[in-house]
Amino acid sequence: MGESCLAVKTLSKDFGPKKALAGVNLEVRKGEIMGLVGPNGAGKTTLIKLIMGLIKPGSGTVSVFGKDQRALEAEEKRRIGYIPDESFFYDFMTVQQTIEFNRGFYPDWDDEKCTELMQRFHLPPGEPVKNLSRGMKAQLALILILAQKPDLLLLDEPLEGLDPMRRLEFLNLVLEDFMQWEGRGVLFSSHYLEELERLADRVAFLNEGRLLRVAEMEQLKGEEKTIRVVFQKEPPEALLKMPGIKAVQKEGNTGYLLTIEDNFNAIYEACCNYPHFILEIYHRSLEDMFMDYSGRDK
Amino acid sequence: MKIFVDTRSGVPIYKQIIQQIEKGIMGGLYKPGDQLPTVREVALELTINPNTVARAYRELEHLGVIESVQGRGTFISSDLPRPSGEDKEMIIKEKIEALIRDARQLNVSTDKLKKMFKKALENE
Numbered sequence: 001m002g003e004s005c006l007a008v009k010t011l012s013k014d015f016g017p018k019k020a021l022a023g024v025n026l027e028v029r030k031g032e033i034m035g036l037v038g039p040n041g042a043g044k045t046t047l048i049k050l051i052m053g054l055i056k057p058g059s060g061t062v063s064v065f066g067k068d069q070r071a072l073e074a075e076e077k078r079r080i081g082y083i084p085d086e087s088f089f090y091d092f093m094t095v096q097q098t099i100e101f102n103r104g105f106y107p108d109w110d111d112e113k114c115t116e117l118m119q120r121f122h123l124p125p126g127e128p129v130k131n132l133s134r135g136m137k138a139q140l141a142l143i144l145i146l147a148q149k150p151d152l153l154l155l156d157e158p159l160e161g162l163d164p165m166r167r168l169e170f171l172n173l174v175l176e177d178f179m180q181w182e183g184r185g186v187l188f189s190s191h192y193l194e195e196l197e198r199l200a201d202r203v204a205f206l207n208e209g210r211l212l213r214v215a216e217m218e219q220l221k222g223e224e225k226t227i228r229v230v231f232q233k234e235p236p237e238a239l240l241k242m243p244g245i246k247a248v249q250k251e252g253n254t255g256y257l258l259t260i261e262d263n264f265n266a267i268y269e270a271c272c273n274y275p276h277f278i279l280e281i282y283h284r285s286l287e288d289m290f291m292d293y294s295g296r297d298k
Numbered sequence: 299m300k301i302f303v304d305t306r307s308g309v310p311i312y313k314q315i316i317q318q319i320e321k322g323i324m325g326g327l328y329k330p331g332d333q334l335p336t337v338r339e340v341a342l343e344l345t346i347n348p349n350t351v352a353r354a355y356r357e358l359e360h361l362g363v364i365e366s367v368q369g370r371g372t373f374i375s376s377d378l379p380r381p382s383g384e385d386k387e388m389i390i391k392e393k394i395e396a397l398i399r400d401a402r403q404l405n406v407s408t409d410k411l412k413k414m415f416k417k418a419l420e421n422e
Binding site: 031032033168171172175176178179194197198199200201217218219221222225232233273274275281283284285 | 303305306307308309310311312313338341342344345346347348349350353392396399400403
């Protein structure tokens with residue numbers, strides 16, 4: 001782990017006067033799942049298409065498995081599994097025909113896995129793809145990608161339109177395979193932040209073509225919180241001066257708003273142990289941070 | 299051994315796992331020698347990143363709460379770190395002090411408090 005699976009450097013792309021991407025740097029390590037979030041039009045799909053080499057960058061570079069994307073051999077390209085944001089199926093084909101069709105491109109195709117997953121998800125082989133539900137189409141797409149045994153997975157909004165049950169099924173399949181296939185890197189864009197939180201080691205916030213922040217999920221979650229506490233009487237000075245308290249704001253007589261940036265558990269315990277009428281924690285969720293980075297305040 | 303995660307909680311998932319296992323031990327739910335599910339099982343059961351589960355297990359192992367046995371799995375430690383006599387006294391002292399503060403706040407007299415405490419001990 002730690003080695004780079006995908007590295008994007010100062011990547012920019014304009015569509016006419018519109019800056020779709022502006023100087024994006026992003027790395028996905030081996031054995032890591034990177035979540036990509038941002039409002040519609042932030043540049044997520046453009047970024048993924050550039051990584052796939054489907055569109056040409058204005059400037060900057062993409063390297064996959066330590067090699068420039070443009071110099072990848074066909075064999076190396078086959079090690080990238082990509083689910084685009086739009087259906088890539090031919091509607092007139094049946095499920096079985098779709099599998100045969102895709103299989104033809106991949107010499108390393110994993111027949112056993114493909115068959116096992118098809119049965120597990122009860123995908124009807126003889127059914128034309130156009131008759132499948134959204135959930136089934138998403139499952140079929142993932143099965144096709146996993147059967148090609150990729151070392152890098154690029155998933156562009158794969159959960160879109162799936163019910164909660166199907167979303168978890170989909171994620172479990174990604175996870176199961178991720179655990180079997182040591183050293184795989186995953187880049188995963190989604191608006192489903194709760195699901196993303198379960199899945200991602202790190203998360204990248206993209207807005208208006210700029211990468212605003214990349215952070216460890218656990219670190220993000222552990223960061224700032226606010227405690228509202230109304231004590232029964234004035235608390236000891238030392239409590240309000242505990243390390244990790246960034247700001248103290250007084251409310252009424254014996255009420256306080258404590259902004260915590262670190263050492264949360266000890267501070268919370270200390271408040272718990274002192275007689276109080278109210279003790280509440282206000283978390284900043286991934287949604288809150290998403291809103292901040294999407295420029296809610298503008 | 300059933301573990302829950304709450305993504306709406308501000309507590310990072312790996313910490314939720316650590317806290318639940320520690321509490322389960324303190325409350326007598328888990329006993330030394332009990333086997334923990336594998337990282338893989340927890341990850342798929344909860345649909346969470348296996349690295350997150352592995353991190354929780356690593357920290358628990360570091361704390362001496364769990365131990366992994368090559369080829370057999372992960373278990374609640376047979377030799378759990380026990381609070382020293384001094385630590386125990388501190389924990390109880392803090393709770394008694396908190397109790398007294400609450401009693402004062404609610405205007406419960408010292409006499410009444412003594413009686414209540416005595417009665418609670420007798421009824422134990």
